[in-house]
Amino acid sequence: MKTHQLPVDLTDEQIEEFGRELDAIRDEIFDSRGEQDRAYILKVIKTQRSLALAARVVIYAALFFIPAWGHPLAVWPVMLTLLGLGTFMLGIAKILENMEIAHNVLHAQWDWMKDPEIQSNTWEWDTMSPSDRWMHSHNVVHHTWTNVLEKDLDVGYGIMRVTSMQKWKPAYLLQPVYFILLMLLFEEGVALHEQAIDDHLKGKNKFADFKPLMKRIGYKIWRQVAKDYIAWPLAAALVAIPISFFVPFSPLAVFGIVAGANAVANLIRNIWAFVIIFCGHFPAGAHNFTLEQVEGETRARWYLRQLLGSCNIEGGKLFHVLSGNLSHQIEHHLFPDMCSNRYKEASPRVRALADRYGLPYNSASLFRQFGTTWLKNIRLAFPGGGEPYEGKPSQATSP
Amino acid sequence: MRQDNRELPGSSHSIWSRLSGITDYFAWPLRTSHYLELVNPLWTTHKLQARVEKVWDETRDARTITLRPGLNWRGHRAGQHVRVGIPANGKHYTRTYTISSPPERDDHCFTITVKAIDKGTISHHIVRNIKVGDYLPIGLPQGDFYLPDAQPVQPLFITAGSGITPAFSMVSSLIAQGRLPDTCHLHYSPHEFDVVLGKALKALDAEHPRYQLHLLYTREGADQHFSEAQLEALCPDWKSRDVYACGPPSLLEALEACFEQAGCSRNLHIERFRAPFTEIPADAVGGKVRFAQSGVDTEGDSETPLLKVAEEAGMNPPHGCRMGICHTCNTTLVSGCVRDLRTGEVLNEAGSIVQTCICAAAGDCELDL
Numbered sequence: 001m002k003t004h005q006l007p008v009d010l011t012d013e014q015i016e017e018f019g020r021e022l023d024a025i026r027d028e029i030f031d032s033r034g035e036q037d038r039a040y041i042l043k044v045i046k047t048q049r050s051l052a053l054a055a056r057v058v059i060y061a062a063l064f065f066i067p068a069w070g071h072p073l074a075v076w077p078v079m080l081t082l083l084g085l086g087t088f089m090l091g092i093a094k095i096l097e098n099m100e101i102a103h104n105v106l107h108a109q110w111d112w113m114k115d116p117e118i119q120s121n122t123w124e125w126d127t128m129s130p131s132d133r134w135m136h137s138h139n140v141v142h143h144t145w146t147n148v149l150e151k152d153l154d155v156g157y158g159i160m161r162v163t164s165m166q167k168w169k170p171a172y173l174l175q176p177v178y179f180i181l182l183m184l185l186f187e188e189g190v191a192l193h194e195q196a197i198d199d200h201l202k203g204k205n206k207f208a209d210f211k212p213l214m215k216r217i218g219y220k221i222w223r224q225v226a227k228d229y230i231a232w233p234l235a236a237a238l239v240a241i242p243i244s245f246f247v248p249f250s251p252l253a254v255f256g257i258v259a260g261a262n263a264v265a266n267l268i269r270n271i272w273a274f275v276i277i278f279c280g281h282f283p284a285g286a287h288n289f290t291l292e293q294v295e296g297e298t299r300a301r302w303y304l305r306q307l308l309g310s311c312n313i314e315g316g317k318l319f320h321v322l323s324g325n326l327s328h329q330i331e332h333h334l335f336p337d338m339c340s341n342r343y344k345e346a347s348p349r350v351r352a353l354a355d356r357y358g359l360p361y362n363s364a365s366l367f368r369q370f371g372t373t374w375l376k377n378i379r380l381a382f383p384g385g386g387e388p389y390e391g392k393p394s395q396a397t398s399p
Numbered sequence: 400m401r402q403d404n405r406e407l408p409g410s411s412h413s414i415w416s417r418l419s420g421i422t423d424y425f426a427w428p429l430r431t432s433h434y435l436e437l438v439n440p441l442w443t444t445h446k447l448q449a450r451v452e453k454v455w456d457e458t459r460d461a462r463t464i465t466l467r468p469g470l471n472w473r474g475h476r477a478g479q480h481v482r483v484g485i486p487a488n489g490k491h492y493t494r495t496y497t498i499s500s501p502p503e504r505d506d507h508c509f510t511i512t513v514k515a516i517d518k519g520t521i522s523h524h525i526v527r528n529i530k531v532g533d534y535l536p537i538g539l540p541q542g543d544f545y546l547p548d549a550q551p552v553q554p555l556f557i558t559a560g561s562g563i564t565p566a567f568s569m570v571s572s573l574i575a576q577g578r579l580p581d582t583c584h585l586h587y588s589p590h591e592f593d594v595v596l597g598k599a600l601k602a603l604d605a606e607h608p609r610y611q612l613h614l615l616y617t618r619e620g621a622d623q624h625f626s627e628a629q630l631e632a633l634c635p636d637w638k639s640r641d642v643y644a645c646g647p648p649s650l651l652e653a654l655e656a657c658f659e660q661a662g663c664s665r666n667l668h669i670e671r672f673r674a675p676f677t678e679i680p681a682d683a684v685g686g687k688v689r690f691a692q693s694g695v696d697t698e699g700d701s702e703t704p705l706l707k708v709a710e711e712a713g714m715n716p717p718h719g720c721r722m723g724i725c726h727t728c729n730t731t732l733v734s735g736c737v738r739d740l741r742t743g744e745v746l747n748e749a750g751s752i753v754q755t756c757i758c759a760a761a762g763d764c765e766l767d768l
Contacts (some may be wrong), residue, residue, distance in 0.1 A: 034488045035488055097559060111726065111729070115486075116484075126427075143720065144722070223428070226424055227425060227426075336724045
């Protein structure tokens with residue numbers, strides 16, 4: 001019998017059976033969690049902290065190769081190479097922290113260890129969004145209502161048209177610009193990604209209604225700014241003041257160099273996070289859903305919706321780690337609290353299961369996934385861009 | 400790691416705390432201590448850890464572990480216990496062990512003596528797998544089972560099995576201070592070969608005439624279990640002594656009954672450890688549910704999620720997806736048993752994390768809500 005309105009040729013019973021098979025995969029992997037998983041996350045955390053510290057030291061070290069020092073190695077190429085290296089290391093450290101560590105810890109993927117240091121409800125991360133606010137907008141809103149129009153705020157983030165199901169309006173003409181801006185200011189965008197702010201822009205509530213919320217976000221932003229753009233540069237500048245009596249170089253410029261390096265590191269992280277995250281649900285072939293379609297949804301149908309709405313990116317081991325294993329977006333959406341190092345093991349099994357049920361499994365290279373995301377963004381800036389929703393299975397298959 | 404703005408008890412405005420208040424701006428959202436940990440885990444202030452310095456097998460199933468605590472450690476009193484976090488199979492378990500060494504040790508280390516008990520996964524793990532160089536999170540010393548400082552007492556220790564540890568610490572401490580009074584000690588053990596700390600005890604007995612040790616073997620021939628007659632024979636003046644007892648519940652019950660009858664319960668000091676596990680009820684059909692923080696008592700059946708139980712009792716606990724994926728509803732199990740409705744897995748260890756939206760009562764339970 002078929003009572004559901006999902007774009008697949010499966011009966012209700014088949015969908016339930018599909019759900020049970022996914023449950024079995026989940027249970028099997030959850031049951032086998034153990035010492036090697038703990039060792040993995042502890043290793044990643046230690047690596048990340050060491051890398052972050054080393055990066056700051058390398059950035060500081062670069063300052064000793066400014067030509068004004070006058071020693072043989074004090075030339076711009078050496079200085080800029082070191083500065084570039086430190087900045088790159090800091091960018092990678094921030095990527096690791098945000099994506100492979102914090103995102104996954106905040107998903108409660110590591111709560112099972114009961115390690116009081118690595119718990120979703122106490123972890124704070126290196127970005128402007130306070131972790132508990134993000135957990136609400138992400139874990140609750142996005143992961144429960146994935147790709148459902150008017151429910152999932154991540155469908156276009158309130159500023160973009162990412163599916164032809166969204167009604168076009170003239171403001172969307174500017175979305176290729178928003179696309180670039182959001183890429184560059186992703187950290188700030190995530191911090192302000194709140195239902196309350198979205199409602200406020202639509203005139204649904206007063207500022208006073210969410211002032212405490214803004215205070216919390218403001219405090220987090222202040223501490224982030226204080227770290228990267230005040231504390232680290234200021235310490236360098238303070239040391240540079242006495243040195244400037246002997247070495248003709250302005251402490252202000254020292255401040256600028258360190259702050260600039262930190263800004264570039266944040267930018268590297270912003271761009272990378274944006275690219276990976278936009279490949280999660282926006283490439284060609286990813287499905288969106290109406291509220292009607294998810295009415296009275298069972299767990300198995302929820303699974304099916306996650307599969308139809310998410311896209312994987314193919315790549316090597318290092319790529320998966322740096323993407324926080326969001327390259328396994330499908331598995332992550334099916335099992336959001338499975339520890340991230342196990343997704344690669346679930347992936348072939350989920351794929352085989354999807355094949356057996358004749359379901360699409362949207363997995364492709366980063367080039368294809370991000371390319372179609374970008375092209376779709378440009379196309380959907382204009383009216384049209386595909387039938388609103390046909391309900392055909394073919395619509396869900398990846399080209 | 401989220402910042403807590405309240406002043407924590409014991410936090411002081413020392414130079415160090417002022418300095419780390421500034422360096423924390425560099426370390427945000429972590430603390431300076433998280434980076435110090437990379438250099439030496441014993442320097443942390445965000446948690447207290449200890450390094451395993453030595454492992455010593457006492458018997459075939461008991462092991463003494465020497466721990467070097469981090470800088471934030473404070474000294475203990477002989478007889479006190481300490482919480483130790485032990486990673487086993489990827490999970491972190493907290494267990495409480497009595498410190499078996501006297502506080503007078505001069506190398507800033509302390510020891511715990513652990514006996515592998517039947518069904519005790521963690522004690523087995525400690526006895527088999529902990530190695531020198533491991534770092535274990537620890538708590539501060541706790542407990543009020545210790546000898547009074549000022550008033551002279553004539554102690555009688557009655558211990559069994561690994562219950563020897565606080566007594567051993569107390570006796571060693573008295574000796575180290577050079578004020579060992581006339582002391583009598585009854586220790587029960589199944590066999591001679593599995594007396595925990597047996598060699599050290601016998602050495603003390605031989606060396607110190609004022610320390611009288613009676614080792615009683617309960618599974619070697621004659622019945623040597625505790626009885627009043629036995630006590631009378633081994634320590635005739637037991638009614639006038641201060642008694643410190645530690646051992647299995649059966650021994651402690653027998654002692655309580657005996658002292659109650661003799662009218663000298665006041666002299667009896669008992670140390671007992673609460674079992675961290677609740678027995679899983681065979682026919683788990685729900686039970687009494689208590690929400691500790693709200694002070695709400697209600698009933699929950701085996702099928703209704705605890706979140707719903709709480710809501711029906713008029714509460715509004717945090718929740719999100721209602722399907723077990725977002726972890727907004729996570730809370731802690733204070734005691735009792737709950738069952739995960741998805742997998743059927745039963746959680747019965749105090750301190751377990753419970754997702755109220757997909758867990759139901761399995762027998763009585765108490766949640767930190």
